[in-house]
Every structure is written in C-alpha cells, then in structure tokens.
Amino acid sequence: MTNILKDLQPQSVLNYFEQISQIPRGSGNEKAISDFLCNFAKELNLEYIQDEHLNIIIKKPATKGYENCPGIILQGHMDMVCEKNKSSNHDFLKDPIQLRIDGDMIYATDTTLGADDGIAVAYAMAILADDSVKHPALEVLITSDEEAGMTGAKGLNTNQLNGKYLINIDSEEEGYILVGCAGGNRNCVTLPLEFTTSDKQGMLIELKGLLGGHSGSEIDKNHANSNKLMGRILNLLDVNFDLVSVNGGLKQNAIPRECDAVVAVDKNDLDKFKAQISNIQKVFNHEYKDSDPNIEIVVSETSYNNVLTDDTKDKVIKMLNLITNGIQTMCADIPGLVESSTNIGVVKTTDNTMTFESATRSSVGTRREDINSKIKLLAECLNANYEETDPYPEWERVSDSKLEQISIDVYKKLTGEIPKIITIHAGLECGLFLQKMEGCEAISIGPNTYDAHTPNEHISISSIQNVWKYLLVLLESMNQY
Structure with missing residues (x-):
C-alpha cells in the first residue's frame, strides 16, 4: 500500500479508506471487500454476519453507561461505481484505485474515487476499532450492490438487526441532514x-x-x-x-x-x-x-x-x-x-x-x-x-422523529449553526430498511463529495474531519436523550 493519506487527519478514517481503495469493489464484484470486512471483525473479536448477498453486519456492545440507549445502526455500502476516462487502462476487476491529493481534496487518477460510499466503510471501521469512542449498542451494516440496484439491501434479513436509530452515511454535503429521498x-x-x-x-x-x-x-x-x-x-x-x-x-x-x-x-x-x-x-x-x-x-x-x-x-x-x-x-x-x-x-x-x-x-x-x-x-x-x-421505494420523511431532533441539537451545540434538513432526488437504501423495520428512524449524513460517478469524483479532507467529529459527538450524546 502506498500510504498516500498517512499524514492526513482523521488518520484512522483515512487509513481505512486507503486500505479499502486497494480492493476492487465495483458493483457485482464485492466478495473481496466483504471478506476483508469479515476478517477485520475477527481481528477485533466482534460478532459479525456475512449473508448470501455479501452484506456485512458487525456488532459492538454498548459502552458502559449507554446500555439503556436505543441501539444505533451505522450504514453504508461497500460497492462503487466504476467509471474511467477513455484513455485509462485501469482494470476495475483487479487494479487498486490510485489516490492523489490536490489541496484539500482527494481524487483518484482517471477513475472514480469510490468515496461513494467507501467513506462510510472507513468511518465505521474507525469507530469499531476505537474503544475510546462512547456509543450505544452498535450495529455496522455495510450492504452490497447498492449502485446497481440495491440488491443487497433488498435481500437483507432485517431481523438480524436490533437498532432503533439508523444513521446512513451516503450523502454528499456537510451541514445537511437528509430525511427523505426518491424511489426509482x-x-x-x-x-x-x-x-x-x-x-x-x-x-x-x-x-x-x-x-x-x-x-x-x-x-x-x-x-x-x-x-x-x-x-x-x-x-x-x-x-x-x-x-x-x-x-x-x-x-x-x-x-x-x-x-x-x-x-x-x-x-x-x-x-x-x-x-x-x-x-x-x-x-x-x-x-x-x-x-x-x-x-x-x-x-x-x-x-x-x-x-x-x-x-x-x-x-x-x-x-x-x-x-x-x-x-x-x-x-x-x-x-x-x-x-x-x-x-x-x-x-x-x-x-x-x-x-x-x-x-x-x-x-x-x-x-x-x-x-x-x-x-x-x-x-x-x-x-x-x-x-x-x-x-x-421512496423514503418519506417521518414527522416528530426523535433521531432527527437529536441530530439537529447535536449539530447546533457542536457548530453553533442549524443544519439544513432536506430530502433529495437521489436514491438511498433507507427507504428499503424502514419499509421492513417498523419503528426504526433514519437520517443520512456525509462529508462534501463532488462529481460522484465520474472520474472527477473528489472528497474534501477537512469535511471528512468535520463529519467525523460530528458523528463521534452524535454517538456520545445518545445517553442524554
């Protein structure tokens, strides 16, 4: 591994992002990344499930003092859109993504970066690996084949999940909290x-x-x-x-x-x-x-x-x-x-x-x-x-969502600003999960990511840091509600 991101913060998140960038993971080619996440869970002695669709669930018990909080599901997808410039010889079935840094941005070289949604995987791995992070009972759900039809989410047996609050990390604008999306x-x-x-x-x-x-x-x-x-x-x-x-x-x-x-x-x-x-x-x-x-x-x-x-x-x-x-x-x-x-x-x-x-x-x-x-x-x-x-299915906003209110309160306390609450025209897996998980509430957040699904895809390093801080405080604040 080249360690292009080794001097950047948050170091743990970007280290894991660079690791998964070495693993080809286009939609339909997720066996290697799914097995990688299984081995990661094994090394941490955490309970995990790998289903027939290659979805991964990794469970971590609540930190002391958080045992009575509603369980949290951190969710993202492991696959990426594979687009490249016509002049590129990159083989998405075997070649690692070639990362490069340009100012505050991380790019790939002539290909999609895979920040959509590799950054969610990296955030989740960093939280699971850090025992100093305080949180309720945690279930990390990383789905397969999101970009090509959400077949992983559709096939997921949600009876394996106990969390009440689902935090999806697949949106692309810092300071925005997504509470609904289109169907397709x-x-x-x-x-x-x-x-x-x-x-x-x-x-x-x-x-x-x-x-x-x-x-x-x-x-x-x-x-x-x-x-x-x-x-x-x-x-x-x-x-x-x-x-x-x-x-x-x-x-x-x-x-x-x-x-x-x-x-x-x-x-x-x-x-x-x-x-x-x-x-x-x-x-x-x-x-x-x-x-x-x-x-x-x-x-x-x-x-x-x-x-x-x-x-x-x-x-x-x-x-x-x-x-x-x-x-x-x-x-x-x-x-x-x-x-x-x-x-x-x-x-x-x-x-x-x-x-x-x-x-x-x-x-x-x-x-x-x-x-x-x-x-x-x-x-x-x-x-x-x-x-x-x-x-x-479309994801319709839930009125009087407690998770939505918690996420707004925490953002205001952390930044002094009020986040924008929006619904988006892109498709997210939240609609599928909420359709099958009665009583579950969801939001979607993420760092500033640009030109997704194109070889110009790039992500802001400072925004990764900001969302990381917000995510940690959000988890740590759950015992206050």
Whole structure:
C-alpha cells in the first residue's frame, strides 16, 4: 500500500479508506471487500454476519453507561461505481484505485474515487476499532450492490438487526441532514437489429468532453447527456449515410460523458459530412457553454462489416431522440427540489440488438410509473422489447422523529449553526430498511463529495474531519436523550 493519506487527519478514517481503495469493489464484484470486512471483525473479536448477498453486519456492545440507549445502526455500502476516462487502462476487476491529493481534496487518477460510499466503510471501521469512542449498542451494516440496484439491501434479513436509530452515511454535503429521498427503478429497451451491406466509407463519430455526473443528485445541473446528443447528431445529418452502431455510457445511474457511433457515408458527401459535424459541434458548444464547455466531436475513418437497414436506422434515431430523459417534474412544496427524472445512461450495440438503458427516479410513485409507461409506449411503437427492473421505494420523511431532533441539537451545540434538513432526488437504501423495520428512524449524513460517478469524483479532507467529529459527538450524546 502506498500510504498516500498517512499524514492526513482523521488518520484512522483515512487509513481505512486507503486500505479499502486497494480492493476492487465495483458493483457485482464485492466478495473481496466483504471478506476483508469479515476478517477485520475477527481481528477485533466482534460478532459479525456475512449473508448470501455479501452484506456485512458487525456488532459492538454498548459502552458502559449507554446500555439503556436505543441501539444505533451505522450504514453504508461497500460497492462503487466504476467509471474511467477513455484513455485509462485501469482494470476495475483487479487494479487498486490510485489516490492523489490536490489541496484539500482527494481524487483518484482517471477513475472514480469510490468515496461513494467507501467513506462510510472507513468511518465505521474507525469507530469499531476505537474503544475510546462512547456509543450505544452498535450495529455496522455495510450492504452490497447498492449502485446497481440495491440488491443487497433488498435481500437483507432485517431481523438480524436490533437498532432503533439508523444513521446512513451516503450523502454528499456537510451541514445537511437528509430525511427523505426518491424511489426509482431501471428500464431497458431492446431493439432487434437487421443488417444489410454497404460500400460507403466507414466513419467513426466520437462525442466526448462532457462532464457527466450522478443521475440523481446532479440531474439539475443541466449537464449534457452524450447518448441524447448522439441522437441529435444522427438526426441532424443531412447526407447519404448508413448507421453501423452506437455505444455510449457505462452506468444507468451516471449521466453519460462519451458516445461513439460508426456510420458509413457516401464518399461524395464526406466533405459535407465533416462540415455538418463541425456546425453541430458549434451548436452544442453554444447550448452547453456553461454546463459542458468542453464538448468535442471527432470524426475519423474506420472499417465495418455490415450496416443497419434503413428501417432499423430510423428506429434507432427515433429512440435516441424521443426517449424521455432529464428532469420531468419539480416538487411543488419544496422549492428547487427535483421530483421526477430519468437518465438514458447506457446505449450498447451487440451482434443482433441495440439496448437503451435508463434509470428513473421520483419521490412520487405514480409519477415514476408515468415515466415508465412513456418509455414502454415508445418501445412498443418501435417494435422493441421493454423491461423494468430493480425497483426501490421512496423514503418519506417521518414527522416528530426523535433521531432527527437529536441530530439537529447535536449539530447546533457542536457548530453553533442549524443544519439544513432536506430530502433529495437521489436514491438511498433507507427507504428499503424502514419499509421492513417498523419503528426504526433514519437520517443520512456525509462529508462534501463532488462529481460522484465520474472520474472527477473528489472528497474534501477537512469535511471528512468535520463529519467525523460530528458523528463521534452524535454517538456520545445518545445517553442524554
């Protein structure tokens, strides 16, 4: 291990963060990190449970004087979104994350950092390892596969937990206490492909330079979606061309930053084609001059085997342009909060199909159903298959929550300021747990984290320290209520 973070505070937290950064832990590849947490619990002689979904529960008895306090569940997830720059050779199945420090920020090198939600794992490990921390009966719950569908949380047997207060550490703004979130699901439209031959010149269109971002918490930043922009490019082209393939994005819950299309252009139209691409880039650069100032479209010659039939090409272009995307509704009662959205995160061409994968969110279940129905109707119009998967419930704020009031009081005493109490448009696992754990209350907190789900993801060192202090005081104050 390189020990890049060894001189930073809080040292114990950042030491554990650097340790888990050495372990590949993309969604669906969590066996190593799950076993690592088991071994950690064994070394501390703590009771632990590893279930069939690789979820981990580690239990630590109450400190003396805290035996009669409501039990605390500290919760986060072990997996991370695996995004990287196109130029990177990083292999998320085997390579450690390469950490680097820039001022007050920790970054990875050309990849996602995994602070979402590795910082929760690090906080929990540091608390479990430190016998000087005062706390009620503690249950650390680290779930698997949160980023790809919350399957760990869905499969968790909550009868193994006794805590009354759940503190989720998966939010990204210091000074904010989250008390609700949107529900969501995944959609996949599968379009059968038909091919023919062509003698036109193969051309690769590379759309890049977009900023991307978290498709929930950053959907309101108006960042361009590379898959939607590629649809516009193909629709705007006024030359004789055939379409070979479209591939863009890596994760449904990340706003896609890059998209490639292979087309075959009549050789007599090549100059016109290049001129049109140049004009389209100018349009995009103007439209997104503030939110995505570095959009770039690069064209180059390439080879291909077959092209899509005209009918199939027409369906692909219609799908990319007409599929619902972005903010759909805003909350009427909470100014500035997105109520409903959808993100076409992945477009993928295989030997005989093209898939269009979206993540849909809403804090109102019927709004989400309406978005899903529109995508389904479009699929049916284009003779494509529609599949809906990985639903998770919204988390509705509980009125008169004692945990919420304790968290506000402690924050005020510690900082002299009043925290902001909010609900968010991103999905958190709290809704799933509260649905299964009657009488349990929850909040979500976390340090300042930026550009999650992108290779520019970074986290504030000073904010990690501030939230660490708050978390310790919050636990230590529980015997006062």
